[in-house]
Amino acid sequence: MWKSVLSLSSDQKQVFAQLPKEYEQGLALEIALLGNALKELNAEAFFVDETSVIQFIKSAQAAKGDAFSGITLAQVKNATAEVILSEQDMLASIKVDGAYGGDALTPTDIILR
Secondary structure: OHHHOEEEOOOOOEEEEOOOHHHOOOOOOOHHHHHHHHHHOOOOOOEEOHHHHHHHHHHHHHOOHHHHHOEEEEEOEOOEEEEEEEOOOOEEEEEEEOOEEOOOOOHHHHHHO
16 A cells, blocks of 8 residues: 555655545555555665655545645665764774665765764
């Protein structure tokens, strides 16, 4: 059923879920099947916003407005690095979040942070 509600954005970097008007009585969706639907869209590496997924599933079951207007469920995210400084311990740490279908960090990216 996910196939009927999911679509890729024109730039291929976001996955939207929108309930078609023919489902005015609502639609039951299973979160466990979302991964297969994303794979069909070649979006399995995208960052999935679980809060948005749950919100969409609840809205779709109840046939509420959010489901008909559309919600972004997944998107491409580039890797990020954040330098965390601790003045008391004179300690510096780097927090790195991996890429979700986006660009990886290069050593230059980390040095410039």
